[in-house]
Amino acid sequence: MVFAFLPLLLKEYGLSDGRIGIIIGTFSMASMLLMLPMGVFSDYFSPKKTVIAGTCCLSLYFFFLLLSRNFYWLLLSVSIGGAGASALFIVLSSLYLKVVTRISLSRQVAFYHVGGYLGYAFGPLMGGLIASYYPPKFLIATAWACSLGLIALALFLRDSTPIRFSFQEYGADLKKPGSLLLILGIFVLATHFGVEQTSFTLLMKGKLGFAPRNIGYMFAGIGLWMASLAPFIGYFMDRKQRVILFLFTGLIVSGVFQFLTANAWSFGSLLITRIFHTTGDAIAILGIGVLTALYFPGARLGGNSGLLYVVRTAAMFSGAVAAGLLNTRWGYSFSFMANGLFVLAFTAILAISFRRFFAQNL
Numbered sequence: 001m002v003f004a005f006l007p008l009l010l011k012e013y014g015l016s017d018g019r020i021g022i023i024i025g026t027f028s029m030a031s032m033l034l035m036l037p038m039g040v041f042s043d044y045f046s047p048k049k050t051v052i053a054g055t056c057c058l059s060l061y062f063f064f065l066l067l068s069r070n071f072y073w074l075l076l077s078v079s080i081g082g083a084g085a086s087a088l089f090i091v092l093s094s095l096y097l098k099v100v101t102r103i104s105l106s107r108q109v110a111f112y113h114v115g116g117y118l119g120y121a122f123g124p125l126m127g128g129l130i131a132s133y134y135p136p137k138f139l140i141a142t143a144w145a146c147s148l149g150l151i152a153l154a155l156f157l158r159d160s161t162p163i164r165f166s167f168q169e170y171g172a173d174l175k176k177p178g179s180l181l182l183i184l185g186i187f188v189l190a191t192h193f194g195v196e197q198t199s200f201t202l203l204m205k206g207k208l209g210f211a212p213r214n215i216g217y218m219f220a221g222i223g224l225w226m227a228s229l230a231p232f233i234g235y236f237m238d239r240k241q242r243v244i245l246f247l248f249t250g251l252i253v254s255g256v257f258q259f260l261t262a263n264a265w266s267f268g269s270l271l272i273t274r275i276f277h278t279t280g281d282a283i284a285i286l287g288i289g290v291l292t293a294l295y296f297p298g299a300r301l302g303g304n305s306g307l308l309y310v311v312r313t314a315a316m317f318s319g320a321v322a323a324g325l326l327n328t329r330w331g332y333s334f335s336f337m338a339n340g341l342f343v344l345a346f347t348a349i350l351a352i353s354f355r356r357f358f359a360q361n362l
Helices: 006-012 017-044 047-065 071-099 105-133 136-154 167-174 179-207 212-240 243-263 267-295 298-330 332-353 355-360
Strands: none
Touching: 006 017, 006 136, 006 179, 017 047, 017 071, 017 179, 017 298, 047 071, 047 136, 071 105, 071 267, 071 298, 105 136, 105 212, 105 267, 179 212, 179 243, 179 267, 179 298, 179 332, 212 243, 212 267, 243 267, 243 332, 267 298, 298 332
């Protein structure tokens, strides 16, 4: 609800495209700085309490967004939000992987992602409807109220058993075959998340002239599509047991339709393009989730997930800042074209560099 409309809110505050990119990138950077410490901390302390702390930081983030339009105060607020996100996103996913069984793993990971996709659908939809009838700050106030409910839900999470801390064991996990491939795959995929956070809403409003409610409908359609698709992808991954092939296929499809997003001319054409694009996203994201559970032991999933999210957010920060600069000079479409080509080129390099490992695991 907030991420989809934050660029529009910042536009109404009078910020330039470059500063919008910096603010959104700062959210990712603040998350990145704390992801690894938060993940390791949750392994040997308490994942549940770490998630509760993260939800409290997110609540403060929304509250501070209401207080100021000053660029530097906004940087402070997104930094607090990034800290909360680092605790919530990493630790919640690693806690889930710690407590589920390894039977039908792909389907269980898919089930977890369905929750995120439904939030991706209904959050922007609700935000678009609110933004159509009320000032932008009412949207942030609604998000703050929802965050209080999120804190209450976190109190009922199941916790996991803490472990003895050891840097050596975490280092050994990263030396396993395929870990580097997983890390680079995450980097490639995450660059386009940063581009989308900075440019997608602005593309819909600035180039295509969408009203806020139509922006909400767009996110709702995409999110519902991904939520309905994820269980089927999980089913086929469990059947075929070719997770790396799924990952590369997802990256290619995502890159092609990221590039084609720049050529959309209407609501229908953009929706169809993004449905194909997010099909690739869903395949790649689920493949990454399954490989994470397979490559790393459950007891140390917090720290290792933290490292993977550091890579993810570094790529998102790079994508967000680059998109802000490209948007200023060449418009919102160009950043999608450039990022689509980058994803395709980097995926080809990965396939060539890891062809021996890739052939052994198909």
